[in-house]
Amino acid sequence: MDAGLPRPSARVEKGARQVKPSAQGLLSVIVPFYNASAYLQNCLEALRRRANTAIMN
Amino acid sequence: MNDGSTDSSAEVAGRFADRVLTFPSPRGPAFARNRGAEVAKGEVLFFIDADVFCYPDTLAKVSEVFASRPDLSAVIGSYDNAPPAANFLSRYKNLTHHFVHQNSSSEASTFWTGCGAVKREVFLKLHGFDESYRMPSIEDIELGYRLREQGYRIALCKHIVVKHAKIWTFRSLLSSDIRDRAIPWTILQLYYRSIINDLNVSWPQRAASIFTCLAVCLGALSFWNPWFLAAAAALMIPVIGWNYKLYRFYYRQGGAWFCLRAAAMHWFYYVYSMLAFGTGCLQYLARRQRR
Numbered sequence: 361m362d363a364g365l366p367r368p369s370a371r372v373e374k375g376a377r378q379v380k381p382s383a384q385g386l387l388s389v390i391v392p393f394y395n396a397s398a399y400l401q402n403c404l405e406a407l408r409r410r411a412n413t414a415i416m417n
Numbered sequence: 418m419n420d421g422s423t424d425s426s427a428e429v430a431g432r433f434a435d436r437v438l439t440f441p442s443p444r445g446p447a448f449a450r451n452r453g454a455e456v457a458k459g460e461v462l463f464f465i466d467a468d469v470f471c472y473p474d475t476l477a478k479v480s481e482v483f484a485s486r487p488d489l490s491a492v493i494g495s496y497d498n499a500p501p502a503a504n505f506l507s508r509y510k511n512l513t514h515h516f517v518h519q520n521s522s523s524e525a526s527t528f529w530t531g532c533g534a535v536k537r538e539v540f541l542k543l544h545g546f547d548e549s550y551r552m553p554s555i556e557d558i559e560l561g562y563r564l565r566e567q568g569y570r571i572a573l574c575k576h577i578v579v580k581h582a583k584i585w586t587f588r589s590l591l592s593s594d595i596r597d598r599a600i601p602w603t604i605l606q607l608y609y610r611s612i613i614n615d616l617n618v619s620w621p622q623r624a625a626s627i628f629t630c631l632a633v634c635l636g637a638l639s640f641w642n643p644w645f646l647a648a649a650a651a652l653m654i655p656v657i658g659w660n661y662k663l664y665r666f667y668y669r670q671g672g673a674w675f676c677l678r679a680a681a682m683h684w685f686y687y688v689y690s691m692l693a694f695g696t697g698c699l700q701y702l703a704r705r706q707r708r
Contacts, residue, residue, distance in 0.1 A: 381668040387480055388459030388537070391434070392449035393467035397426045399582055406432035406470045 418449035426467075446544035447556040450530065454537060462537050464530040464557075467515040471532075472497075478577045479534045490539045490569035491561075492578030493525055494518075494532035498670065508671065509679045510585045516666050518573065525573040528561030532579040535537040535560075535696055539569055554597045555605060562609055594686065595693045603697025604704075621659040626694075629687035630654045656684070 389407055393400055419427045421443035430437045438452055454462050461483055465471060475494070482492050495518035498513035515546040528535065543563050564571055601706065632652040639646035660683065668676040 386459040387456045387461045387463050387476060387534070388453075388457035388566055389463045389465065389476070390418060390450055390453035390457060390529040391430075392420055392446040392453070392464055393422060393426050393430065394420040394446075395422045395424045395426055395442055396467035397422075397424045397429050400426050401433070402470050402582065403465070403467050404430060406472075407465070407476075407562045409473075 418446075418453045420444060420446065420449045425685055427443075428493045430515050434635055445548070445556075446530070446552040446553050447550045448548045448571075451545040451548060454540055457537060460537055460704075461534050462540055464532075465579065466531050466581075468581065469496075469531055470582060472578060472580070473576060475554040475579055477573070477654055480552040482572065482574055482577070483534070483536070488570055488573065489572050491525075491528055491533065491535040491571040492577070493527075493529040493534075493571065493573050494579055495573070495575050496531065496581045499580065501582050502685065504584065505675070505678060506587060506590055507583065507585040509667075509682050510590055511581050511583070512667070513663070513679075513683070514581070516663055519575050520662065523573050523575070525571040526561065526565060527558045528564060528571055530557040531581065532577065533557065535564075539564070543567065550601075552597065557600045558602060559605055562605065566609070573694055591689065595689055595696075599690050599693030600697040600700065603694050604608075604701045607701045625656045626687040626691045628656050629684050630691045644662070646650065653684075 376379075391400075391403065391407070419430060419437055419439040421440050427439055428439060436456070436469075438449075438456070440449065440452070450464060461479070463476065464480055477489070479492060483489060496510060496511055498515045500508060500515075502508070502511070543560065546556040547559050552558070560677075561571060574632045629652075632649040633650065635645045635649035639649065660680075662675055663683070664680050667679040671679070
């Protein structure tokens with residue numbers, strides 16, 4: 361999951377912090393799993409939400 | 418990175434991840450993470466376990482730290498103080514982990530993949546995790562040793578927190594702490610001839626381990642002479658003193674009953690950690706003799 365993190369002009373969600381322009385490095389999120397279906401949905405859902413927010417912004 | 422799952426994990430991951438790599442049989446998280454790093458496009462690799470949930474600002478904070486601290490090659494975070502698993506052992510274990518990270522040096526000595534990020538360039542230069550670890554073990558700590566050995570800096574950023582959802586049982590706790598952590602970490606420290614003074618292996622913690630083991634021995638002797646029990650109790654006074662902040666934290670999180678049980682569990686942890694340390698030393702010596 362690659363997330364271009366919040367751009368300087370980003371609309372920041374309530375409670376989230378504005379990130380400096382220099383913080384735009386691409387972050388790759390790597391999640392290894394083995395028979396982890398009980399946990400995985402919550403883990404990836406939380407990550408996906410963040411990545412989508414960052415990309416949309 | 419689907420490490421040979423036989424349940425519905427791959428299908429679940431497929432609904433959320435950009436890309437799911439599937440390996441036909443389990444090769445361990447070191448192998449899986451290394452393959453992920455090879456195909457990743459980011460400048461920074463962020464590792465998280467499948468039973469860890471990030472907060473809305475976790476990724477932004479990681480990015481922010483790398484942007485504001487160009488001297489850093491890696492960053493690790495901390496578990497939060499509100500683990501969702503409600504059973505005693507899970508609360509004890511997850512809260513202890515939180516406390517240790519929140520009270521350790523910000524200049525980290527090890528890496529941690531529960532919530533850890535590393536510059537991809539550096540990671541690939543060091544050839545990633547040691548894939549000889551075929552099970553979840555100390556592959557992250559081992560990478561941290563190599564990072565430090567090569568002069569790279571790792572920061573423990575206590576404001577980067579994630580939630581650990583793992584449900585611990587007595588058996589999983591013992592096998593993880595002894596087989597997967599304490600024994601291999603002992604061997605690793607002997608191999609590098611580097612005893613770190615941080616996290617749960619600081620000098621006060623080592624002394625507390627020794628004192629607790631002595632107290633247990635004296636307690637056993639009290640069947641022969643009751644005065645040994647008084648000596649055992651005296652030995653536990655400094656142990657409580659060294660861990661006063663931790664036990665106060667237990668009390669604040671769960672009240673007196675939780676604090677009592679957690680402190681007892683913590684003393685048990687000292688005993689089995691000492692046994693694991695001895696086992697690790699013996700295994701290290703045996704390996705050296707075989708060479």
